[in-house]
Amino acid sequence: MSTHVDDAASPNGTAFRAAVPYPVDPAGAGTVTGMAELVRTGALAAREVVDAALARIAELDPELGAFVHVDEDGARERAREIDAMVARGVDPGPLAGVPLGVKELHAVAGWPYAMGSALHADRIAGHTSTLVARAVAAGAIPVGLTASPEFGRASFTASALHGVTRNPWNPALTPGGSSGGSAAAVAAGMVPVATGTDGAGSLRIPASYCGLVGFKGTYGRVPRGPYHRGTAENDHYGVLTRTVRDTARFLDCVCGSDEYDRSSLPAPAEPFETALAGVDLRGLRVAWTPDLGNAPCDPEVAAVVQAAAEAFVAATGARRVPAEVDLEAACGAAFRTLSVPDVHAELRAAPPDRLHAVHATVRRYGDAAAALDADALVDAHETRARLVAALAAAFDRFDLLLTPATQVPAFPAEGPMPTEIAGRPVDHWGALAVTFPFNLSGHPAISVPAGTAGGAPVGLQIVGRRHEDVRVLAAAVAVEGLGLWPPPTPSR
Template sequence: MSQPPITPDSSARAMVAAVRERRVSARELLELHLERIDARNPELNAIVSLDADRARAGADEADRYQSDGGRLGALHGLPFAVKDTHATAGWRTTYGSRLFADHVPDEDELIVERIRRAGVVLLGKTNVPEFAAGSHTFNRVFGTTRNPHDPTRSAGGSSGGAAAALASGMVPLADGSDMGGSLRNPASFCGVVGLRPSLGRVPEWPLYNQWETTSVGGPMARDVGDLALLLGVLAGPDPRAPHALGDPGRVFAEALPPGAGALDGLRVALSVDLGGAFEVDDEVAAVVESSAATFAGAGARVAAAYPDLREADDTFRTLRAWHLHAKLGPLLAEHPGELKQSLADNIRLGEHLSGADVARAYTRRTTLAERMRLFFQQYDVLVLPVSQVPPFPADQEFPAEINGRPMATYLDWMRSAYLITVTGCPAISVPAGWTAAGLPVGVQLVAPHGADRRLLEVAAAFEGAAGVRPRA
């Protein structure tokens, strides 16, 4: 049987197989993606620091290595653009800040080290908000990233460049990071899949504070199978990351069970707003509610239920402010006018925190983790919104209101994601529907800490049952 031709919209798994079987070379695959970048990136501004010549040299080297009988990595020959907050040796890495506009790191951070070792062909970076702060991707170095489904709309953030590049076929896979929803939110906005793994699943190094655990690295892809492929590269222990989980990456790269059978008998808790914890746009709420029928139709037992996360809002905001001040406070003091106002304000919030405030946040986080553990004795997965709104206009920093109700701060519309952050549980955004205007909406599936493989199986089964396919 003849194989379908490889295009930039093919799955990453199909691309890897085609390169291994020599049906397409790494150089040919790169050229297909460079053509797509030429066609889409001027409008979307998803990929920055593009270096086509260096990428072509890398692709040629990948082909020579294969011809010489070299051992091929899991992503051999795939074009790849790294999130611009992840230090990449020899490649301009700006963190979305004018203070680092010409910064070129001397070494890769661990997530990039693993991606390179898997055999990718680097072609550039993906755009981010300044220092990855905020779920809308814009900065004063490269400008705003736009949504492939409607370029007047936000692509989300902070991994917005990654999500927009994926959805438009400029790259087959993407890396990202997530503190308050930065893998999940842009995935929902752009109609792709984004996973915030369990704490410790994707180790990070170097960090200014190896024990800071609100932010994690993770994968994005156009479908759950491709995401599992990349998680297999990113996951696994490393001696430089003392809290890394011990499961090897191959656990996640193994083929997912076919069909929706993984949902049969699944105990699903579904909530649109966690009992009134946040406001949700009516169209988003309708998509989340409709997912109940998808689960039930595949044999799951769905109940209206949710965990008590009443301490999560203060916990997240306290730890976020403490983290931002610890990491960026000296930079703000040295360059007081160089950081965007919302980021500067959050850094300054951290100045006023006491040791008792931080201790309270960690104590409450411990309470939340225990409460989630007990909740998941009754249910296998929690379903809720990824983002409380569909993609908003790209010329706004954040949505000022939801259903006519004003948002007091620029974090309020992100609660559905960041309340889950402080539980430590893995959470994945999977495309689930569309607004009347044709904008994608994802649902967030949450599983017990450590159950990342089971979460992928459920997500893949839901993906197949829902049948929502990218349109960008």
């Protein structure tokens, strides 16, 4: 094993040593796949795994704020069930004994279901998300809920209900959002995997800032049932992990059509984990763009990620081709228009005298929803259609599109989101300009570690054609193999 450690000043003035369990050997117990195989064979008890996870949460979470609810009793009871199955010679499944963090936007029956909002501070979930239920059926052990900004509507993770979530590599900085609690939990080694959502980059941005893998599959790849609320059709479900193979293992356990989600796709004919080995990247046409034609990008981020993109092309035998992608500025307005009804769905039943408890950004969503008219909705859908057509034409010219996963280095943990990038003013959507277009279009996209910028990790985004998820994952495996991101180990 190798060790990569950064010391940073924590908010309380003490030294925080940011070290992440990430064994060089993928069979090690620090990965999802390695841990599950050890538990399945009886070489490692699930109760030991859970006890270690709970101990690390107790040690680190007071400083990081990754978890908003921990179910110690439930996790230990589930671990005992897994160990009993192994003792009887029954295979608990491909996620056997793996501690799982669950983003608080995902329901778990009997657990709090506040979604980061004081409006729902006392709400308890009456159902379990399909994503979580399938992971549990495959042997995973949910240990608690991870933090999200209110209703997932920011790219940093802070809320009046739960406070601020911090980046394990530098607690002064954000782990990103909205799946920032999940990213901080995985990056700090509290759990090896945690669920997330991606409506505008909320898996890829935290993955970028925390040195993780964050994959948004083709729209519908991971089912969103039951009872998913939303009309925008931008939301994608997924997980944050330390390796691409871990992500593939998890996908194989949770993907597949779900009668509760009309957009869900059938499971692929070949499991993702085994399909990765058969992908040949030689000769693929690969395009690089730092800005998708019109998005400002911090020069340091652009330089680090471009070097990773060039190393990927050289190492795989792919062919570099021009990107020639220039997405229209109207995409941001279209995304806003299509998204505001989703927030309205959460706010419309709230008593007027409670709306003061809602963050101003969320209230603005509600105000915008009240002002929507048919022309605005039609314009937004037509803009989306033009985006889909533009990307279809672009993917006739290349097979993979490479960009930065974030346009700026990690910013302060308390926020706000950037209002200026590379000297250019940006609005909310301008700070997400390299991620949200692929939510509108439904293309698969992944962030994989590319190096560091501004004192924290930064990721390379790889985008592929719709339904070519395996190729995107295989390209991310190739980036992992470049050694751009030292695999750190626990040393705190």
